[in-house]
Amino acid sequence: MSTDRPPQREDHATKGRYVLTRNGVEAEITFSVTTPTLIIADHTSVPDALRGTGVGVALVAFMVTDARTRGIKIVPLCPFVNAQRRKHPEWADAFAT
Numbered sequence: 001m002s003t004d005r006p007p008q009r010e011d012h013a014t015k016g017r018y019v020l021t022r023n024g025v026e027a028e029i030t031f032s033v034t035t036p037t038l039i040i041a042d043h044t045s046v047p048d049a050l051r052g053t054g055v056g057v058a059l060v061a062f063m064v065t066d067a068r069t070r071g072i073k074i075v076p077l078c079p080f081v082n083a084q085r086r087k088h089p090e091w092a093d094a095f096a097t
Helices: 055-070 079-087 089-094
Strands: 005-011 015-022 025-035 038-045 073-076
Touching (some): 005 055, 015 055, 025 055, 038 079, 055 073, 055 079, 055 089, 073 079, 079 089
Parallel strands (some): 038 073
Antiparallel strands (some): 005 015, 015 025, 025 038
16 A cells, blocks of 8 residues: 655645655645735755655645646745745746745
8 A cells, every 4th residue: 555645735724735745754835825815835844754855846846836726826935945946937927026
């Protein structure tokens, strides 16, 4: 039985997270909802067991795709998300300026 799950978004009232599970280990990007069309990506957590596997970038890519689909913008407060934004100019439309 696989313990892997593709990226998913979990929503709560004013917060949420994007989560991906590999080998039973979770990585996540947490966010705060500021308006119906704006979220703040505030923290990325990738456990040591998943570092260097591309999980963090996969989560940011999923968040960008999700934001585009939902018509929302991302404020990249998290240093990792902000660094990925700079590395991927093709994602610029998903971020608040």
